[in-house]
Amino acid sequence: MVTTTDSAGREIIAQAVSVTRKYPGVTALDSVDFEIHAGEVRALLGQNGAGKSTLIRLLSGVDVPSSGTIRIGGRDLGTEGVRGATERGVATCYQELSLVAELTVAENFFLGRWPKGRFGIDSSAMINKARQTLARLGSDIDPTVEAGNLTLAQQQIVEIARALQDEPKLLILDEPTSALAHAEVALVLETVRRVAATGVAVIYVSHRMDEIRQIAESATIMRNGRVIDTVKVGESDTAAIIRLMLGTDPNAQKVVNPTREFGDVMLEVKNLTVLPKVTDVSFAARAGEIVGIAGLLGSGRSELLRAIAGFDRLDSGTVLVAGIAQSHPTAKLMRKAGIGLTPEDRKREGVLLNLGIDENIVMSDFAAVSRGGILSSSRIRKSAQDLAKRFQIKAHDLSEPIETLSGGNQQKAVIARWIHAGARVLLLDEPTRGVDVEAKGQIYAIMRAVADQGKTVVFVSSEVEELPLACDRVLVLRDGAIQQEFTAPDINLSELLEASMASHV
Amino acid sequence: SSTPSTGTSTGSQKQIRIGAIYLDSQGYYGGVKAGVQGAAKASGMNVKFIETNPGGDVSKESDFMNTLVSSGVDAIIISAASADSSVAAIKQAFNAGIPVICYNTCVNDAATKKYVSAYVIGDPLKFGQQLGEAAVKEFTAAKIDAPKMGVLNCEQYEVCKLRFQGFKDAMMKGLPGTEFVANQEGAEVDKAVPVAEQMLTANPDINGLYGEAGGATIGAYKAVGTANKVGKIFVFGSDMTTEIATELNKGDVLKSVVDISGLGVGKLAWAAVEKSLKGTKSATVQAPITLYSPAEAANWLTTHADGLP
Amino acid sequence: MTRLSSNTTLVNVVGLLGAIILLYVYLSSSATGFLNLSNQLGLLRQAALVGVAATGMTLVIIAGEIDVSVGPAVALSSVIVAESVHNWGLPTIVAIIVTIIFAVTWGAVAGALRARFRVPSFIATLGLWSILRGIGQFWTNAIPVPLPDSDPIMNVLAGSIFGVPTPAWGMIIIFLVIAFVARRTSYGRSVFAIGGNAAAARLAGINVARVRIILFATMGLLAAISGIFLAARLGSGNAGAADGLEFDVIAAVVIGGTAMSGGRGSLIGTFLGVIFITLIGNGLVLLGVNSFLQNVIRGAIIVAAVLLNVTLSRRRSSQSED
């Protein structure tokens, strides 16, 4: 007989029994045992590539184990797939956003199971139900607009609402907040709490410890495809959990050294406008300085960086690099002037998955690794190896495709690209998004090392708590302009948050 | 000073609209077009041509016919794409009271009698036959009584099948030992050249090549040159062009070419149009089929200096 | 519901309508015989050959796929129906069913190659293009296969109903059906979902492979219908017919505003696209434009129309680079 309750008498909703999942070359899951009960909020923790998303894909029927069994509601899921899991009450928000941009919100709500009326799909029922469910989450998103016209945060909320609409027994959220700002995060957490209170089991994946402390009662920690331990969140301190995740001691994170000498002004932005989001931004950053930019999602930080790097057209304003003005910056001009931008969406805009790690690093300046217009293998190898060493990119062969690297190491390669190009100003847009604790620390260190060589770093992050760890100065972008400025060591989290949100509260 | 045409005053002539359907995009139809338009101009009438080229496709031909008929043209000249499948289209024009003049190709005999007011015929059977007879003569003179023949065909068009029929019949009659050892498609010259080369490779004992159309002819004599068999393999070709006439003039590979002058057919077609506008049917008009030997090539070149066949 | 990309579609529909009206104004004054009732009905008949296949092609392109085998598929269908009657002696109605079964089967095979074996649809249908044309020509020796003169069903298919050509009725009905399918059925919405984001569609439990197979099987069905109409009209099956039809069909769909990148498109746009290119073809002939020059103009018009579409719709959507 299969057990369907735990010792406390709570029903077991979903179970993985010695499950292994092998992909060519990797064992993503290695005889994993896992179970979750009704009404429980379980955090799933682990470094990038630990196997969290893989476990989730198996539980939701997207993928099948190489060996072992998945039981949902006490029965083997077998090959019933997504539909089978859905029928038994599993609802999932995947790590990659899975809305169809060209369909309306309401249609996305009922993706694949549109309600039938007398004349085909019953659209008014669809729209009403979607509106109701969204309202329950306190959202007033219009169900008749195309999903592609929503902001990322709104899309995330639509996904969560969609998962909740048919009262699931198990709700799985894979990094639902990695793209969200604080106000929206609070909304999501509140929703999770409410849902759990009705007896729904929740699996919650996140790299943010503070969120986990707020909602999860227990946490399952994974490492290298294995379940290491399941602990009560209330009884374990963060350092202990991180130790379990890493398998080693976490190096204590140092707050920025306040007494620094900076060089000349390297980057100066004057009255920059990129309609509609950025209306009037001015600031200056010096050589050797790391300047953070805080702001809510949609406050226009990405637009600001893209405009400075010449990818978006300025509506007005000037950008000066090392004192030389560029009133009509183009990507080519700004690259020549020494500006490098790493985009926020690493997978879609950062890495070239079909090229080698070495080429991903040197592609920003092929001329530097050429002889007489012809690429030189030895120069490419040398440049790539130097940077890989400096940036601690873990790879045994740099000519392997970059898709073999973990997210954090991919991000390091993208940053290294601009060091290779000799950039004097690095604009880093969310370089730590979806990156594990260890890699985050390394990225801070890289930023510091780069700054110490006399370069300027502009660091955009939605995880406000990391700004004080890395920045000499933090600017707050709100309503299209810089509203406030904090200088290390007086960068205070709550003040930062307050400044970001002021007009919204 | 041509005779004034009937029913039109010299001052403001009524415009006559003629639909012209060319079978496909071969140069031959350029000759027909020049012939018919030249003759129309010479007649002094105010003629406007509405022309189309269905590329040998009966479905397009049917569409075009539909358009021509419903726009009420005064007459239609056509080289029909198919003996049977073009009947519906021609019948449609007939029913609308528009005279149809076939040239080059037409529909089957029964339908031609019923619906077509004139047929400028270049009988493909005879076309092939005359060349076949020339080939018999040539082989007999060379004392080859059982020649092995290769064919470069254009058999996606029905008319080419008939050309081959005529050629084959004449050869089998004159030299019953004749054997056709290879038959491959090569209507366009760029395809015909390599195909002919390969044919000679696969059948090194071939004595003669028959090109069913202009491109095929060029392919055949070029392949003989490449294979270094000049003087050993005879080529018999169809359709004169500047290139073919120049080659024929040399006389060592290309032995004879059969041709129906496009210009000539065009002139005859226009004559038939003029007649039909007056309401007379002219039934079949034989377009002269001309067989050219090397000796006559130079003359062709001078009379066709502009290259139009 | 589904005010699908309503702005772009509207701009496109209005633009095409405008262009069609301008063409009508221009052609009625300069092309003799253009406004004749018989020419107008003939226009509808011509539009049907392109239009029937264009309905299915719209869905195919919305799903992010392409089918370049339309022309040979129509030609071979006309051969099958004629052979069934002429050589196998089947009753017409059975011959029609046989033709449909064959065409749906090869369409489904192409779909399965795409869906199950991930052969890009361009390649799968390019192969089919060569195979189907070859089969038809080899089978018939490129000689038309005659249909009996007096077949009543074929006569209806070749003729008119209430004065409107039967193929035009066929086209209009198919447009209405496919437009309904596209907007109001799960299958239709799945096509949009797959074209917009196939991975998301799969995660939502949509059977992506099945939808793709049905898409191409439908193309087979529509080719069979067109082929049967064509055979009825010509009184024979022709292996060489409908040459280059795929060009016109794809052109009509993209002129109608369906995006080659998938996810966006409308049947009403395609309908106007079909009318537009049929008008252009008709007008060029009636104006007496040199037939070779017509190719030049048609090529230029399709590029210009798509250029306009892309530019207009870009202005309204976010500047997603690729």
Added chain:
Amino acid sequence: MTRLSSNTTLVNVVGLLGAIILLYVYLSSSATGFLNLSNQLGLLRQAALVGVAATGMTLVIIAGEIDVSVGPAVALSSVIVAESVHNWGLPTIVAIIVTIIFAVTWGAVAGALRARFRVPSFIATLGLWSILRGIGQFWTNAIPVPLPDSDPIMNVLAGSIFGVPTPAWGMIIIFLVIAFVARRTSYGRSVFAIGGNAAAARLAGINVARVRIILFATMGLLAAISGIFLAARLGSGNAGAADGLEFDVIAAVVIGGTAMSGGRGSLIGTFLGVIFITLIGNGLVLLGVNSFLQNVIRGAIIVAAVLLNVTLSRRRSSQSED
């Protein structure tokens, strides 16, 4: 560096080599004259027409684009060079330069339509296909434009150098140059980068638009070269020549293992693909197979080859769904 998807490429190259060897073994025993030196040289000459354009097409497809205008581009190039000599009386060398300038220009225009105005390359080149064919036919009235018999340059181009046909030399040199460009120049690597992820390539500072324009301009250049060789060989410029060449060129590239989805491919694969389909064509003719049946076989082979490629490369890479 850049052992690009080395496993897949290797499997593909080995597989194609195996197939080519099998074809050689089979054809030498069953097709009379196959192994003749003259047939082997003829093979090379034929391969050149497909091969020259296939080099550029490989880069185009790696960049995630397509060019379907190859056939008409080659034909019009042959017309331009012949007209330049025959009607305008230009010296041969000038005629060649003029032809190249024209072809590069129309290629660059197609590229600009794609790069600057986001017209999908399939549509832009489909339009070009119709336009170029129409221009050639309109200009020449579809009548071949003869070249003078005794032109020394044309004779060299039509003949052989050291016993090997000149076009074959041309093809080999172009393959070496393009293979070098693809692997060892920043332009070549940019092509791979754009095909892999155009947005990322742009943000990494690659001038995506310029690369795309150059890609299509190169296709123009190669079409001009093929057209000039063709004119030399046929002794005339033919507006109707190279019909369906795009089919063979695309087939050779995808048989050679280049992915239609972009980002992956190799020139060595394409070279073997060109040899493979030339052998098939040659063998079918030598074996005396019915020419209509040849279409069927060629269509089936391209689908089968791509099916095999896709299946093999999928087994080795991660199961990325789309």
